[in-house]
Amino acid sequence: MTTGTDDALLSIEDLRLEAGLGRVIAENVAFAVRPGEIVAVVGESGSGKTMVARAVLGLLPPPVVATAGRIVFEGRDLRTLPGSAMRRVRGARIGMVFQEPMTSLNPALTIGRQLDEGLRLHTSLRSAERRERIVAMLGRIGIDDPDRCLAAYPHEFSGGMRQRIMLASVMLLKPALLVADEPTTALDALVQRDVLELMVELTRENGTSVLLISHDLSMVARYADRVVVMYRGRIVEQGATDAILLSPRHDYTRKLLEALPRRGRARAVPTAEGAVIEVRNLTVDYPGRAGLFRKGRPKRAVDGVSLSVLPGETVAVVGGSGSGKTTLGRAIIGLIRPSGGEILFRGRSVMGGGGSREYRHGCQIVFQDPYSSLDPRMQVGAIVAEPLRLVPDLSAAERAERVRRVLSDVGLDADYADRFPHQLSGGQRQRVAIARAIVRRPAFVVADEPVSALDMTVQKQILRLFGDLQERYGFACLFISHDLAAVEQVADRVLVMKDGRIVEAGSRDDVFDRPQHPYTRRLLSAIPTLEPLPEGGFRLSVRHGQEALSAVS
Amino acid sequence: MLRFALTRIALAVPTLLIVAVSVFLLIRLIPGDPALLMLGDMADPHSLADFRRSHGLDQPLPVQFALWLGNLAAGDLGRSITTGQEVLPLIFDRFLVSATIVVVAVALASLVAVPAGMLAAWRQNSLTDLAVVAGATLLLSVPSFWLGLLLLLLFGMKLGWLPVVGYVPFGQDFGAALAYIVLPVATLVLVEVGVIARMARASTLEVLRLDYVTHARAKGLSELAVMGRHVFWNAFAPTWTLIGLILGNLLGGIAVVETVFTIPGLGRLLVDAIFARDYPVIQGCLLFIAGVYIVVNLVVDLLYPVFDPRVTA
Amino acid sequence: MTRTWFGLPASPGALLGGLLIGVLLLAAGLGMVWTPYDPLAIDFRARLQPPGPEHWLGTDEFGRDVFSRALAGASTSVSISLFTVAAATVAGMLIGLAAGYLRGWTDRIVVSITDALLAFPGILLALGLLAVLGANKYGIILALALAYTPSVVRVVRSNVFSLRETGFVEASRVMGNGELFTMARHVLPNCIAPVTVLATGMFGWVLLSESALSFLGLGVPPPAPTWGNMLAASRPYMSQAPWLGIYPGLCIALTLLGINLLGDAVRDRLDPRMRRI
Amino acid sequence: KAAGDDTVRVSLNADIRSTTPGTNRDDNTDAVVLHVVEGLVAYRENGSVGPLLAESVEISPDGKTYTFHLRSGVKFHNGATMTADDVLWSWNRYMDPATEWRCLSEFDGRGRAKVEAIEAPDPQTVVVRLDAPNALFLSTLARPDCGMTGILHKDSVAADGSWIGPVGTGPYMLADWRRGEAITLRRFADYASLPGDADGFTGGKSPKVETVEFLVIPDASAAKAALVSGAIDLVPDISPADREELKDNPDIEIVAAETMGLNAILFQTRDPLMGNQKLRQAIAASLDTAQIVHAVTDGNSVPNNSVVPTASAYYTDVQRQGFTYDPARAQALLQEAGYAGEKIVMLTNNRYQSSFNTAVFAQAMMQAVGINVELEVLEWGTQLDRYSSGNYQMMAFPYSARLDPSLSFESMMGNKDEQPRKVWEDPEALELLARSMVVTDDAERQKIFDELHRRLIDQVPMIMLFNGSDLAAFNSRIEGYRPWAASKPRLWTVSIAG
Numbered sequence A: 001m002t003t004g005t006d007d008a009l010l011s012i013e014d015l016r017l018e019a020g021l022g023r024v025i026a027e028n029v030a031f032a033v034r035p036g037e038i039v040a041v042v043g044e045s046g047s048g049k050t051m052v053a054r055a056v057l058g059l060l061p062p063p064v065v066a067t068a069g070r071i072v073f074e075g076r077d078l079r080t081l082p083g084s085a086m087r088r089v090r091g092a093r094i095g096m097v098f099q100e101p102m103t104s105l106n107p108a109l110t111i112g113r114q115l116d117e118g119l120r121l122h123t124s125l126r127s128a129e130r131r132e133r134i135v136a137m138l139g140r141i142g143i144d145d146p147d148r149c150l151a152a153y154p155h156e157f158s159g160g161m162r163q164r165i166m167l168a169s170v171m172l173l174k175p176a177l178l179v180a181d182e183p184t185t186a187l188d189a190l191v192q193r194d195v196l197e198l199m200v201e202l203t204r205e206n207g208t209s210v211l212l213i214s215h216d217l218s219m220v221a222r223y224a225d226r227v228v229v230m231y232r233g234r235i236v237e238q239g240a241t242d243a244i245l246l247s248p249r250h251d252y253t254r255k256l257l258e259a260l261p262r263r264g265r266a267r268a269v270p271t272a273e274g275a276v277i278e279v280r281n282l283t284v285d286y287p288g289r290a291g292l293f294r295k296g297r298p299k300r301a302v303d304g305v306s307l308s309v310l311p312g313e314t315v316a317v318v319g320g321s322g323s324g325k326t327t328l329g330r331a332i333i334g335l336i337r338p339s340g341g342e343i344l345f346r347g348r349s350v351m352g353g354g355g356s357r358e359y360r361h362g363c364q365i366v367f368q369d370p371y372s373s374l375d376p377r378m379q380v381g382a383i384v385a386e387p388l389r390l391v392p393d394l395s396a397a398e399r400a401e402r403v404r405r406v407l408s409d410v411g412l413d414a415d416y417a418d419r420f421p422h423q424l425s426g427g428q429r430q431r432v433a434i435a436r437a438i439v440r441r442p443a444f445v446v447a448d449e450p451v452s453a454l455d456m457t458v459q460k461q462i463l464r465l466f467g468d469l470q471e472r473y474g475f476a477c478l479f480i481s482h483d484l485a486a487v488e489q490v491a492d493r494v495l496v497m498k499d500g501r502i503v504e505a506g507s508r509d510d511v512f513d514r515p516q517h518p519y520t521r522r523l524l525s526a527i528p529t530l531e532p533l534p535e536g537g538f539r540l541s542v543r544h545g546q547e548a549l550s551a552v553s
Numbered sequence B: 001m002l003r004f005a006l007t008r009i010a011l012a013v014p015t016l017l018i019v020a021v022s023v024f025l026l027i028r029l030i031p032g033d034p035a036l037l038m039l040g041d042m043a044d045p046h047s048l049a050d051f052r053r054s055h056g057l058d059q060p061l062p063v064q065f066a067l068w069l070g071n072l073a074a075g076d077l078g079r080s081i082t083t084g085q086e087v088l089p090l091i092f093d094r095f096l097v098s099a100t101i102v103v104v105a106v107a108l109a110s111l112v113a114v115p116a117g118m119l120a121a122w123r124q125n126s127l128t129d130l131a132v133v134a135g136a137t138l139l140l141s142v143p144s145f146w147l148g149l150l151l152l153l154l155f156g157m158k159l160g161w162l163p164v165v166g167y168v169p170f171g172q173d174f175g176a177a178l179a180y181i182v183l184p185v186a187t188l189v190l191v192e193v194g195v196i197a198r199m200a201r202a203s204t205l206e207v208l209r210l211d212y213v214t215h216a217r218a219k220g221l222s223e224l225a226v227m228g229r230h231v232f233w234n235a236f237a238p239t240w241t242l243i244g245l246i247l248g249n250l251l252g253g254i255a256v257v258e259t260v261f262t263i264p265g266l267g268r269l270l271v272d273a274i275f276a277r278d279y280p281v282i283q284g285c286l287l288f289i290a291g292v293y294i295v296v297n298l299v300v301d302l303l304y305p306v307f308d309p310r311v312t313a
Numbered sequence C: 001m002t003r004t005w006f007g008l009p010a011s012p013g014a015l016l017g018g019l020l021i022g023v024l025l026l027a028a029g030l031g032m033v034w035t036p037y038d039p040l041a042i043d044f045r046a047r048l049q050p051p052g053p054e055h056w057l058g059t060d061e062f063g064r065d066v067f068s069r070a071l072a073g074a075s076t077s078v079s080i081s082l083f084t085v086a087a088a089t090v091a092g093m094l095i096g097l098a099a100g101y102l103r104g105w106t107d108r109i110v111v112s113i114t115d116a117l118l119a120f121p122g123i124l125l126a127l128g129l130l131a132v133l134g135a136n137k138y139g140i141i142l143a144l145a146l147a148y149t150p151s152v153v154r155v156v157r158s159n160v161f162s163l164r165e166t167g168f169v170e171a172s173r174v175m176g177n178g179e180l181f182t183m184a185r186h187v188l189p190n191c192i193a194p195v196t197v198l199a200t201g202m203f204g205w206v207l208l209s210e211s212a213l214s215f216l217g218l219g220v221p222p223p224a225p226t227w228g229n230m231l232a233a234s235r236p237y238m239s240q241a242p243w244l245g246i247y248p249g250l251c252i253a254l255t256l257l258g259i260n261l262l263g264d265a266v267r268d269r270l271d272p273r274m275r276r277i
Numbered sequence D: 001k002a003a004g005d006d007t008v009r010v011s012l013n014a015d016i017r018s019t020t021p022g023t024n025r026d027d028n029t030d031a032v033v034l035h036v037v038e039g040l041v042a043y044r045e046n047g048s049v050g051p052l053l054a055e056s057v058e059i060s061p062d063g064k065t066y067t068f069h070l071r072s073g074v075k076f077h078n079g080a081t082m083t084a085d086d087v088l089w090s091w092n093r094y095m096d097p098a099t100e101w102r103c104l105s106e107f108d109g110r111g112r113a114k115v116e117a118i119e120a121p122d123p124q125t126v127v128v129r130l131d132a133p134n135a136l137f138l139s140t141l142a143r144p145d146c147g148m149t150g151i152l153h154k155d156s157v158a159a160d161g162s163w164i165g166p167v168g169t170g171p172y173m174l175a176d177w178r179r180g181e182a183i184t185l186r187r188f189a190d191y192a193s194l195p196g197d198a199d200g201f202t203g204g205k206s207p208k209v210e211t212v213e214f215l216v217i218p219d220a221s222a223a224k225a226a227l228v229s230g231a232i233d234l235v236p237d238i239s240p241a242d243r244e245e246l247k248d249n250p251d252i253e254i255v256a257a258e259t260m261g262l263n264a265i266l267f268q269t270r271d272p273l274m275g276n277q278k279l280r281q282a283i284a285a286s287l288d289t290a291q292i293v294h295a296v297t298d299g300n301s302v303p304n305n306s307v308v309p310t311a312s313a314y315y316t317d318v319q320r321q322g323f324t325y326d327p328a329r330a331q332a333l334l335q336e337a338g339y340a341g342e343k344i345v346m347l348t349n350n351r352y353q354s355s356f357n358t359a360v361f362a363q364a365m366m367q368a369v370g371i372n373v374e375l376e377v378l379e380w381g382t383q384l385d386r387y388s389s390g391n392y393q394m395m396a397f398p399y400s401a402r403l404d405p406s407l408s409f410e411s412m413m414g415n416k417d418e419q420p421r422k423v424w425e426d427p428e429a430l431e432l433l434a435r436s437m438v439v440t441d442d443a444e445r446q447k448i449f450d451e452l453h454r455r456l457i458d459q460v461p462m463i464m465l466f467n468g469s470d471l472a473a474f475n476s477r478i479e480g481y482r483p484w485a486a487s488k489p490r491l492w493t494v495s496i497a498g
C-alpha cells in the first residue's frame, strides 16, 4: 500500500485503535494527505472513520486509545507530542469540522466570542484586528449582517448557516489541514451543496488540505482528489477518485457503488380506476406561539395543494427542508386537522368526524424516524400484530400467521419477533415499521422519508423491498423525500413542493429529464449522481448544467 | 419577558387561592382549640368564652373566612392570637432571618459543589470522581438535624469555638452575627452540597459528550478554558434550576435547623404557630411561603436565559 | 444485546448499593419475625446501658434493647417508605396520566393543585393530616404520600405530554386505536422508567422526612420504634448515651447511601443513551 | 463571660407573649412579668398567701369585707409613690372587659366571687366588699396567672387605653424586649423591700445583679449546650436526663425543688368500661407508683398519690397514704370487675416528656397484670382538646401548678354535664370541695382535704403520681438561686460570685 511520502502533509502509518481491553476499532490504517489535496475517507457506518479522524487531533473519546502506529504531521509524530505542543497544533495547523451543525457550536456563547477564541489563542493580533478579520470572514461565507451576527447566539441560525459559521471559525486560522467529519449529512440537498462548495472554495484559497469523511460516494466523487475506502476498521482500497470509480477492485467498494439508487423502468400505471386518495385545495396552518392576551399568527405549512394517487401508483413529493412535505403527508393520513380543502378516500370525503373506519384502516404511514415510531417496550411481534387487533373476525392463529408472513415478507426471520426495537439495526427497524404499516393490507401508504436515516447499502435494500411489497400487495404510495436519487428509483409521478405549494407535477421521466420550474432545476443540479458505465465502473454527472449552481452561491 | 412574568403571576393567583382555602380549612380540621392552648388547663369556661369572642373565633366558619379574605385583599393578614402582633411584619422579620441563612448557605454550597461536581465529571471514573460521588452521597444521606446536633456538640460544646444558640441580626453586630450563623449555615451547606454536586456532575457529564466541547478542544484550547468557558455555562443551567428549587423550598423555612440552633426564623414561627393553633399566623405563613416559592421559581425561570440563551423567557 | 433489563452493570457503586439494600431488606424481614429482645419490653434496671455482650447496641432510657428496636424499626421505617412511595407513585401516575390525557381544564386544575401542594410546606400537611387521621403509621404514610404525589404528577404529566408527540403514539393513532387504549398500551408503560428513577430517590427522602417529622414531634408515635423516632428520642442523651443516636442515624445514612447508589445504577440503566449503545 | 460582668443570662423555652400582667400570658410571661409588677398579696413558698404591697389584710367576721393596709414608701419605676388610688385605678382597669384580664370572670360574679365594691377611704387603705364569704379570694388575687393582680401606674397605658409597658413596683424594670430573642430587665434601685428572706413571691427581695437577660431558647439540648459553653448562666428547668449529664461538670450546679404541678393518669368515669370502679382500682393496684416516679423523674421527685402537693402546708400523713402496689390484688380486682381483656386506649402526648414516659411505664405495668392497654400519642393541642371535651378512656395528663389545695382539687372536680373536662363528679366530694372554698379556718380545711383524699383513693377517678420537680442548672458563678414550688425563676435572690 502507498504510505507516507516525503511530500505528505499528513501521513498515517500503521495506526491501530482499541477501545478498552483489546477491542480493536481500527488497525493497519495507513494513508497520506498531500498539501492542497482533498482526501476522502468513505465506508459504512461504524467502520471507524470518525475514530481515525479524531486520532489525528488526539481527541479520542476516553475508552478508545491509539495503541500502535504513527501520525506524522509536518514532520512530527502527533502521537508522541506532549499536550501543550499538541494544543498549539490543534486549531492553528489542523482544523476540524463536525457532522452536527446543531451541536458543534456552544449554545451559551455568542458567535463573536466563539470565532474570536481561536484567533486570540493562536495569533498575536489586537482585538480590533481580530474583529476585522472575523467580520471579513463572515461576509465571505455569505452572512448578510456580520456585525449583528457577532452578538447573536447559535440557535438564531439555521442548520446550514451554523455549518458555514463552523467552517468560518476553523478557516479563520488558515490551518494547513482541515478535517471534516460528515460535515453535511444533517442538511438538505441544496444546503448540503452550498456548504461543500464553500468549503472547497475556502480551502482552495488558502491552500488547505482536506480530510473529508463521508459515506456518500457520489458526493465524494464530486469533490475529492483521492478516496480511501474503509470497511470494518481496515482500509480495503485507496487511490485517485477517478481510478476507484472506474475500476473498483474491492468487493465492498463495488457493493457501495452498486447500492446507489438508480432509475427503474417506467411502469404502466392503470388509469381506469378512480383515485384512492384525492386531495383538493388542502391548506394546513400551525398555530403560532400565543401569549396570554394575544393569539399567535398562524403559520401556513401547506397552501392549497391538490393531488390524487391512483391504486398501485407511487407518487413522490420532493422539496427542500421545511417545504411542507411532512405536513402534507400527516394531514392526508389524518394526524393533523387541515384548515381548508378536502380529502377524499375512494371518492368519499373523510373530513370531519375523523373519517370512516375504512379510511382509518385503509391508510397507513411509515414515519421518517423508524426508531422513535416503535414503542421501545414492545417486542417486534407485538408491534406488528397490534394493527390486527382491530381487524374483525381474525382468530389468534390467523393473526399469528399474518404476522409471521409479513415479517418474512420484509426479510425478518421469525426469531426477530421477540426482539425489542433497541436490539435491531436501523435497517431492521425500518423493516419493522414497514411491516406494521402493511400488515393490515392498506390501500394507501404514506412513506415519509423512509430511508433518509439509513446508510447507503441499507437504503438500497429498503427501497428495493418497498418496490417488491408494492408489487405484491398493490397499495398506492405517497413517497415523501428530499433525496432525489431515491425518488428517481421508485416514483411513478413526482410532485415538487416549495413553501407549501406544489410548483411542478408530472411523470417521473418528465420531471427529471425536462424540469420546467427553476426550483426543480436547482434541486436536481444540487445532487451529483454516479452513472454506471456500460463497460463497468461509474462516472460522475451533474444534471442541468451550471446554470442553477451559480444561481445559489 | 415582562409579559412572561405577568402571565406567570396571573397563573399563580389560582394556586394561591387554593392554598388560602385549603389552609383555612385544614387548620380548622385539626383538633385543638387556640383558646384552650392559650389559657391552659386552669382556664374556666368564662374566660375561654371571653377569649374566643375577642378573637372572633366564635363566629361561624364562613364568616371567619370571608372576614379573613376581605382583610387579605386589603393587605392585612390579621394579628397573632398568641402575641397580638401584626402577622405581616412578624412574618417578614422572621423571613429575613431564615432568608439570610438560607441564601448564604445555598450560595456557599453552590460555590463548593459546582466546581467539585465539574471536577468529578472531568475526571470521570478517577479516584477524585469516586471521592466526590461518595462524599456527596454520604452527605445526602445524613439527616440534617443529626448533622446539626453533631456540629453543635463538636464546635459549640467540645471545642467551644462558636456560640451554640441564638441569633444576632447583621444590622446589630456584624461580627457576632457572623459567629452565630456559622453553624446553622454549615449544617445546611453540608446537606445541600451533596445534592448540588451530584447534579453538577451529571449535567457536566452530559455536556462533555457534546460536539462543541470536542470542537473547543480541536481549536487548541487548554482544558481550563474548555471547562471554564464552554462546559461551565451549559452545565450550570440545569444545576441552576435545581439550586432555584432548593432555594424555593428552603426559604419556606428551615424548621429543623432553626429548632436545633434556636433561630427565630420563619420555619420555627410556623411550627410554633401550628402547635399553638395560632390561625392567623399559620394562614399568613403558608400564604407567604407559597408566594415566596412562586416568586423564587419565577425569578429562576427569568434568569435561566442568562445561562442558556436558547430559552427565551 | 440480550434482555438484561435489570442485569445491573457490575460497577462497585451498584454492588455496594445492592448489598446495603439487601442487608436492609433482610433486617426488615427478620425484624418482623424475630428480635433478640422484645423491642417494647421495659427493663427498669437496665436503663441506658452502653453496648456490650448482653445488649449489642446498648439500651435506651426505658431499658429497651437498642439492637432489637433497630431491627424492629427497620421493618417499620422500610414499610413506611415503601408504602408512601407506592401510594405517591400510583396516585401520581393516575393523576398525571389523566391531566396529560384530558388536557384543557382538567390539566389546568391539576397543575394549580399540584403547584399549591408543592408550595405548601410538608410539615403543616403532615401535622394537619396526622391530627385528623390520628398520629400513626398510616397517617404518616398518607401525609407523606400527599406531599410527594405532586412531584410524580409533574414528571408523569410532562412525560405524557412529550410521549403524546412521539412517533409510536402517533403510529398507534394511525392504526385506529382509541385514545384510552393508546394511553394504556403505549403511554403508561413508557412513563414507568422515569417514575422508577424518581421513586428510588423518593424512598430516601421519605426516610429522611419521617425522621425529621419525629424530630419535630410529628412522627410515628412511640413506643413503636422507627429509626426516625429512635434518633429523635436520643437527643437528650446525645453526650450521655451517644449510642442511642449513632446506630439509628447510621442505619438511616447507610440505607440512603444504598438507595442512592442503586438509584444511580437504575438511572444509568434506564438512560436511553445507555440503552442505545 | 468576662468576670465583673453584672448580667445574669437565663434561658426561657419560649418567648413571652406580652408584658401585660394577667393578659395574653403563659408561664414564661408570668415569670418575667412578676419580676416587674407586684400585687397586694402573694404566695409564700408553702402555698399560703402573705402580704406584699399590703402591710396587712383584715377580714371582717362575716368574711365579706377585706381591708388592705398599704405599705408606705413603695415607689413605682417612674419614681411615683404608690397609693390607694393606684390600686383603684389598677383594679378598675382589670375589671374592664376590654383589658381581657384572664381572671375577670373570677371576680365579676360569673365565677366564685363577686366584688360588689372597692373603695379607698384614705391613701393607704383599700376596702373590698364581696357578695359572699370566700376562702379563695386572696389566693386568687395572688395567682401568678392573674398577674398577681399587679398594681400598675397609669403611665403603663397610653391615653387611648393601649398598653405601653409595665410601670410597676417590682425589683426589676423592663428594659428591652427583642421578640423571639431576648428580654432584658434592669435593677430597680429604689425598690422598697420587705424585711427578711425571700419567701415565694413575697418576703425580702434585694436585687443584686444589675441586668437580667432572658434568652429564648426553645430547644432543651441547645439550652444545655449554651449553659455548658457559658453562653447562658441559668436554665431553670433542665430534664432529669440532663441532670445526669451535667452533675459531674464542676462549673455547673444543680438544685431541685418540688413543684405543685399534678402529674396524673385520668379516667373517664363515664366511659362504659372505665366507669367500673373495680377496674380502676385494679389499675391503681397494678401500678408501682414509686417505681414509675423514680424512673420518670430519675429519682428527682417524690411519689405522691394525693392531690395536695407535697410542698403544700396541707400535706400531712393522711396524704402520704396512697395506693398500694399489689399485682395479685390487681388481678383479683380485674376478676371482680368482670374485665375480659377489652382494649383500653391511654392517651398521652409528645410535648411533655414526663407524661409520655409515665404512659409508657404505666402501660408496661398494666400489661403485666393482663390489662390490654394501648397508647395513643397525640400532639399536645389535640390532647388538650380531648381532655377538655372528656373524649377519652384514660390519659396521662400534666396539670399546671395550683398553689392552694382547693384549687388543685377544683381543677379535676366538677359536674361533667357542665364541664366535660372535669374528672371527678362524686356529689358528696363536690360538696366538701365547695365548703373548702368558703371556710377560712386552716384546721377545718385540713379535715376537708383529708376526707377528699380518702375518697379519691377509694373511688380512683384518677391516679395522682407526683408533683414533679424543677431542676435548675446554673453556672457556679451564680449564687443564691433557689427554685420553688411555683416553677417560676426568681432572679432577685441571685448574686454573682467574685
Ligand SMILES: Nc1ncnc2c1ncn2[C@@H]1O[C@H](COP(=O)(O)OP(=O)(O)OP(=O)(O)O)[C@@H](O)[C@H]1O
Binding pocket: A019, A025, A043, A044, A045, A046, A047, A048, A049, A050, A051, A052, A061, A062, A063, A064, A215
Ligand atoms: N466512545 C466509544 N467507546 C467505545 N467504542 C466506540 C466509541 N465511539 C465509537 N466506538 C466504536 O468504534 C467503532 C468505529 O466508530 P466510528 O464512530 O469511527 O464509526 P464511523 O465510521 O464514523 O461511523 P458513522 O458513519 O456511523 O459515523 C464503532 O464500532 C463504534 O461502536
Ligand SMILES: Nc1ncnc2c1ncn2[C@@H]1O[C@H](COP(=O)(O)OP(=O)(O)OP(=O)(O)O)[C@@H](O)[C@H]1O
Binding pocket: A188, A286, A287, A299, A300, A301, A319, A320, A321, A322, A323, A324, A325, A326, A327, A328, A482
Ligand atoms: N408542530 C409545528 N408547529 C409549528 N410549525 C411547524 C410544526 N411542524 C412544522 N412546522 C413548520 O411547517 C413548515 C413545514 O414543515 P414540514 O415538517 O412539513 O416540512 P418538510 O418538508 O417535511 O421538511 P423536512 O424535509 O425538513 O422534513 C416548516 O416551516 C416548519 O417550520
Ligand SMILES: [Mg+2]
Binding pocket: A049, A050, A181, A182
Ligand atoms: Mg462517524
Ligand SMILES: [Mg+2]
Binding pocket: A325, A326, A327, A368
Ligand atoms: Mg419532513
